[in-house]
Amino acid sequence: MSKRLLFITPMFPKNKKEDVIVPFITHFSEEFANSTDVKVDIITLMFPISQDYFFDKIKVYPIGSGYKKGFRMIPYLIKAILKGVYLSRKYHYDGVLCFWYGHCTFIGRIISFFSKSLQMVWMLGQDVKKGNKFINLVKIPANKIIMISHQQRDIFYNNYNTYVQKIANVAINPKRFPEINKDKRRIHIMGVGNLSPLKNYSLFIDIIYALKKEFPNISVILCGGDGDDKKMLLEKVRDYDLINNIKFTGTVSHKKVLDFMNNTTVFLHTSKFEGNPTVVQEALYSGCYVVSTIPLEKSSEMDTFYHSINKVEIINRIRSVLNTPEFYAKRIEKFKMTDTIDVIYKAFFEAKQG
Numbered sequence: 001m002s003k004r005l006l007f008i009t010p011m012f013p014k015n016k017k018e019d020v021i022v023p024f025i026t027h028f029s030e031e032f033a034n035s036t037d038v039k040v041d042i043i044t045l046m047f048p049i050s051q052d053y054f055f056d057k058i059k060v061y062p063i064g065s066g067y068k069k070g071f072r073m074i075p076y077l078i079k080a081i082l083k084g085v086y087l088s089r090k091y092h093y094d095g096v097l098c099f100w101y102g103h104c105t106f107i108g109r110i111i112s113f114f115s116k117s118l119q120m121v122w123m124l125g126q127d128v129k130k131g132n133k134f135i136n137l138v139k140i141p142a143n144k145i146i147m148i149s150h151q152q153r154d155i156f157y158n159n160y161n162t163y164v165q166k167i168a169n170v171a172i173n174p175k176r177f178p179e180i181n182k183d184k185r186r187i188h189i190m191g192v193g194n195l196s197p198l199k200n201y202s203l204f205i206d207i208i209y210a211l212k213k214e215f216p217n218i219s220v221i222l223c224g225g226d227g228d229d230k231k232m233l234l235e236k237v238r239d240y241d242l243i244n245n246i247k248f249t250g251t252v253s254h255k256k257v258l259d260f261m262n263n264t265t266v267f268l269h270t271s272k273f274e275g276n277p278t279v280v281q282e283a284l285y286s287g288c289y290v291v292s293t294i295p296l297e298k299s300s301e302m303d304t305f306y307h308s309i310n311k312v313e314i315i316n317r318i319r320s321v322l323n324t325p326e327f328y329a330k331r332i333e334k335f336k337m338t339d340t341i342d343v344i345y346k347a348f349f350e351a352k353q354g
């Protein structure tokens with residue numbers, strides 16, 4: 001009997017050109033469908049707003065809610081549930097995988113109840129924090145939850161007294177990267193992420209301002225779409241006289257981001273909170289020296305990763321790297337996509353066999 005899973009996610013790209021939309025979810029889903037004996041269907045709640053379509057082997061069913069909230073979201077939740085129940089009766093899914101402990105988990109809980117299929121919830125970031133209303137609304141036992149890191153597991157345990165054993169790390173797809181650039185890199189420092197308070201680019205700019213005193217021609221790129229902090233950040237760059245040093249690219253393709261990384265010496269990640277950021281792993285694999293306010297598991301094993309939340313320590317470490325006469329770029333693949341796929345596969349099919 002053939003194996004089949006239903007994935008439920010807030011959003012998914014309409015085609016290969018939309019490579020900035022949930023890149024990890026996209027890469028994982030595509031690799032999972034291509035490398036296992038499992039047929040994958042996807043219900044995507046928010047985006048795209050389109051008709052059903054195929055993404056390679058994957059059949060995608062868009063619900064098209066956009067960013068609606070509150071009572072305006074209810075018709076779309078009902079639509080997603082009805083679609084999922086219909087598909088479950090038609091295809092007899094082995095299970096339902098929900099990305100993030102949120103609306104998708106609520107939808108998946110009802111679908112799995114009516115279809116009597118196994119539901120698993122993959123917590124991918126801020127859903128582990130206090131105040132997640134879905135934790136109490138939709139009770140999911142620990143053995144049906146998957147975390148993206150041991151760090152996230154510990155945060156979730158401290159906040160909700162629930163200990164999760166399954167860990168499926170966020171991972172990169174090496175096939176998408178250009179050949180590593182071991183020659184001179186023209187971008188000194190790079191950041192990636194939308195211009196929101198979470199990314200803490202105010203600290204990022206303070207660090208560049210301090211470094212410019214020693215490196216007047218420092219070259220910096222910030223790749224990220226508009227966010228609530230955009231106006232403030234542009235004013236700060238102007239006030240600090242960094243207009244000729246920091247380039248805001250706006251939203252660019254994932255391919256372009258990887259090209260920029262391949263020409264960057266230091267990747268500076270100043271986020272206030274993230275689970276297991278894919279972008280940090282992409283930078284490590286691109287040969288960048290990564291300085292991050294977010295810890296990475298077993299980072300002591302890597303000599304091109306540095307974690308600190310102290311601004312002075314961050315400035316001193318970047319200064320040291322930029323003063324290194326010959327920075328040697330090397331790839332680091334922290335986690336492997338094959339291992340991540342294996343964890344998710346076994347979560348459904350070993351559990352079913354047991």
